[in-house]
Amino acid sequence: MKGVGFLVALVLWTLASKLASASDPSPLQDFCVAVNDTKDGVFVNGKLCKDPKLAVPEDFFLPGLNIPGNTSNQVGSMVTQANVQQIPGLNTLGISLVRIDYAPYGGLNPPHTHPRATEILVVAQGTLYVGFVTSNPENRLFTKVLYPGDVFVFPVGLIHFQFNIGHTNAVAFAALSSQNPGVITVANAVFGSHPPINPDLLSKAFQLDNNIVKQLQSRFWWDNN
Template identity: 65%
Template sequence: MASRILLLAFLALVSSHAIASDPSPLQDFCVADKTSHVFVNGLVCKNPNDVRADDFFFSGLDRPGDTANKLGSNVTLVNVEKIAGLNTLGISLARIDFAPYGLNPPHIHPRATEILTVLEGSLYVGFVTSNTDNRLFAKVINKGDVFVFPQGLIHFQFNYGTKNAVAIAALSSQNPGVITVANAVFGSKPPISRDVLAKAFQVDKKTIDWLQAQFWMDNNN
């Protein structure tokens, strides 16, 4: 009986792990049909007879993103919305441009691990572990260096230098999602109660009012 319970627990664990990431494809491709009104976890497949090479193509990642904003950074995400052929393939890509002292602020990808490669410049990058110990893993990385941000953990990239920096990130989901911490907390619609935030951050309500009144921009394209 005990061994049976153990087996069932193991199967439940394996099953939960299996459904925790994008589903594996069961065919060569499943190009997204963006005209479909059917709602599924992902996107409905286009008729294979209507699939063309352009369904697997995106152009323009060589062009720098506009960093003339308050953050001094710009993320050009190439996900299933940009390449319909990524549907069910469990991968996407992003180009991140940084002006001098530009920041890609603390954020989370709820559905993807990220692996980042610096193409130009230097970046100070890091992530924070979950609330077990809130440990920061951070490092300065240079051209050609690679750093990994585990799925679901808060992470950031900062160009501490006086020249522009560029990085490419690969993500383990066709639609990784992004939750920018400050935007979500102080820029939610409708706003989170200032009573809740004042207590959570141990500050007075006037400080919360000021933070909620700021313009919390999105640097993702």
């Protein structure tokens, strides 16, 4: 029994280690304000770090998330980001934020993934139909209709979406477990890549006529981020 207990403990420790490595590494100092100047910085966690003695309050500040995003585009949504690119003080802290605006009925944040982050979303205004799809082979769809004050979680790396089913503007805020979560919008990546993916490959993968694939590749795929 002692041997079994040791084996279980070893397995749990291994799983915990892998889970810990799946997110941004923990900081080893109070903060590491990102800079682009190699002369005044050191390279840490993907960004150069400003000398802490030169840090100022503005390094940790971003105004304007009260301003609605422009949703007059093909998908009817706009994502306003607050990650390490906009707030240098987020560097090494493993967290970021977005505001998402949706046009009345039909505003869509298209199916996409964040390769480096889990997302937790709260609805501030409107009614959203949201969901995510699990990985192969189940490809199980989890969906929910959200109202103001409701919260929903999208696990790291899984394809997810939000769709405004109300007849007024909708607004949501989301926190992500990475300073730079990244985003891969499925349709944009598959049909809007540069250079284009071979149409023969896509027609076989999606079981579509080759001409339909070429038509999809000729479209302008809007980036709402």
